[in-house]
Amino acid sequence: MVILWARGHNGLPGHKWFILTTLAMLWWLVSIGMELSGQTEHCKVTWAKLAWPAIVMVPTAWAFFLYEYALAKTVGRATMILGTVFHPLFILLVAFTNPVHGLLYGPETRLVDTGNTSFVLYDHGPIFFVAISFLYTIILASCVISLRAVRAANPAVKGFFKRILFVTAIPIAFSIAYNIFGFMVFGVDPTPLSFAFSISLVAWIIIDNRWVDMNAIARDLLYYNSREMIFVLDVNGTLMETNQSAKDLMRDQGAAKDTLSDIAGLGRVFDTLISQQELPDTLEVENGGRHFVPRVYRISLGKGQRLLGWAVSFVDVTIQKIAAERAITSERMQAQFMSTVSHELRTPLTVINGSLQLLSRNRANTSAEQADRLIELATKSATTLAKLVNDLLETQRLESPDFQLKFDACDLEEIVSDAVDGMETFQPEKNIKILYKKQVGDVQVWADADRLRQVIVNVLSNAMKFSHANAYVDVNLYADAGMAYVVVKDTGAGIPPGSEETVFGRFTQVDATDTKKVYGSGLGMHISKQLMLRHGGSIHYVSELGMGSTFTILIPVHHMASS
Incomplete structure (x- = not known):
């Protein structure tokens, strides 16, 4: 099931190594099972030898998976061939030529029959310890990769990599217990069982917590990385969790978990929510010269279920508010402009129009003095109009980026x-x-x-x-x-x-x-x-x-x- 699930998530970095690890683990477990069910020493030792390629492949493929998934890097082709082809084939060759050299299992290897069960007590040779040391190195590298991932991980996925680090260390503990202290499970090396347990645990963590689900990761990233301040409160108003933006605000303003009401501007939002269990749609608050609109999301187990608390986000609308004020100011200035221009134009135009009408309609009855006076009024009004137009053009030129002074x-x-x-x-x-x-x-x-x-x-x-x-x-x-x-x-x-x-x-x-x-x-x-x-x-x-x-x-x- 885990393999089928992993195949369906081929966008997951390192998914092929995860599949290979699981297949190698199955190979190892089958070999161990066949070794347990064998009746003769030869049968048990043969299956133990057949398990060696899987023993090498499991930690190697697991290290490759962590390298690509946790560090977002790609395993080199030469390293890939060395780890998944050469090493498994080499150890298999060494295992089946052991009767010739005796470097993997020594002559003291024997079958032990306890009456209820039987198992092989191996006489480990030098190649065995070299191989085990090599595998410890690979597993240690996996731990280092996991530790680096924990240190560098975004808060949204840090918990997952902590779990990965923990389950990667489990096989080391069992392997050390077997090789140094002789600890066995059902008369065999417990290391493969611990690997199987670790891989199953990782698979369960992945599937159950959806950490490799891109949609889930995206949602968590939005929570942890959002510039909006997000507070999670229980029904009594106790602060349960915050995202980084909210933590920064509380730190900068010296607010503790039990003093949310004291946060400038935001405090009354929490007080209103706790007392009324809802917020007015038009509520806007100010903090540190910035304006925020609170949004409340009820937390419950489903429709009609008991209220458990709220997720409260504060959307920074400072820029929108400034833009709105500028738009209002611009609209007011435009209206003022139209009012001013129309008002200032009306008076001189009225004088010009009136003077010219009097001159044209009563030319015969208009004395030279009256005509001069009317022309003077029209000229002054025309000058006023020209000044108004010049000021308008001058203002427009000043606002142009092409306007230059001649110094x-x-x-x-x-x-x-x-x-x-x-x-x-x-x-x-x-x-x-x-x-x-x-x-x-x-x-x-x-x-x-x-x-x-x-x-x-x-x-x-x-x-x-x-x-x-x-x-x-x-x-x-x-x-x-x-x-x-x-x-x-x-x-x-x-x-x-x-x-x-x-x-x-x-x-x-x-x-x-x-x-x-x-x-x-x-x-x-x-x-x-x-x-x-x-x-x-x-x-x-x-x-x-x-x-x-x-x-x-x-x-x-x-x-x-x-x-």
Whole structure:
């Protein structure tokens, strides 16, 4: 049966050696049986001689089986021929030529009749002890292979290899007992019987525990190697077993078997399960900054049988949660984008459309002053639209991996001066003055001059848009400790505390109401921050409601020119 079963599992490493071991074992047992049933010394000795090829083959084939199964290696062709062909034939030849040389069994070999049974008392010659020493070496090698397998085995199969090591050592004990202390069973060497017992035990272990069943091994590997934490509890909540991931968590957090309830986040899962014998479907817990969803599997002997306990696994959903939050954020930003763009487009488009309709429908009744005013409104609104579109395109370019800045040595004072001069005519109706103070001479920086000017213009335009009429905006340039500072200070409405993400976010404005007085894409400061990061600098602000805001642009100094 064992041979048929092994043939049906030809995917098992070393299965042919397992079959050969079993066949050799059968040969050995048949020979021993025939020796026991023989009546004459000649008959008994003949069968003892016929057993020798099997005696050599059994430990050899068993060692080959362990080598391929336990170590996942292949027996070399030369070794295979030497162990399964040459050695058995050689010992058989030596056995049947023994009457000539007498080196296997000596002249003192005799039949002993006890009345109830008879057996041969062998006079072992030198070749016998050489052969036995050779077989001990092979069996010892099998033990070494088994020990290596135990040390290297995955937890899922370590128990199997411990059993293999144990049953491999059994024949050694019986053989030593026979050859040194003369211990016999039914008047014969007990070694073959111990081998038969060992092989039968291994076969039973294999079949009963399904250790060579790939499906069973895969299930155990999933348990032991799973990144999910798995706890096995009895019905009283006593921890019975854990996989490696759960052991690592308990070790890192100093949790003992009887203190599961104290594990951060996970403890309430065990408490709920023990008290209610089930968990809510939507339960999610957090431990060490990671999020887990518990899954509970009832343990019983079958449907309708008494509950024995639970297997509780904790699925790490941190990545999924982050992805979900990003998706929600992306969806919210998209909705915000659509709302912002549509809102910001509607006002200038309404002005442009209204102005052009008035001009086209009432051209004859429209004075030159009114026409100029309508054209001015349409032009300003068109400029606003162009700024919005440019900001959208700029944001898209910044997010592209192909976006590149054109760095060169630049005079920061010249860049700031150009930006200030360009903003002098911004919102002339508010009559806001820009006061530019330079505390150093030329300040050299390594930058993209156009992009750095864009940042300063964005900050200046913000300061002027949120300042009251007839106010002042102070601009200060200085250098300190290898950094250049451009400071823009206004006396406007100020920014509420904790608004950094809104100020530097995409499509966001501090005042997002429909009654706001200042319109824009909500992209200017976001673009500015991204550009400063690419320059190796930064931009930040301090503000107080009702008192104004101060924005500071920092960029490393490339070369400090003498003034």
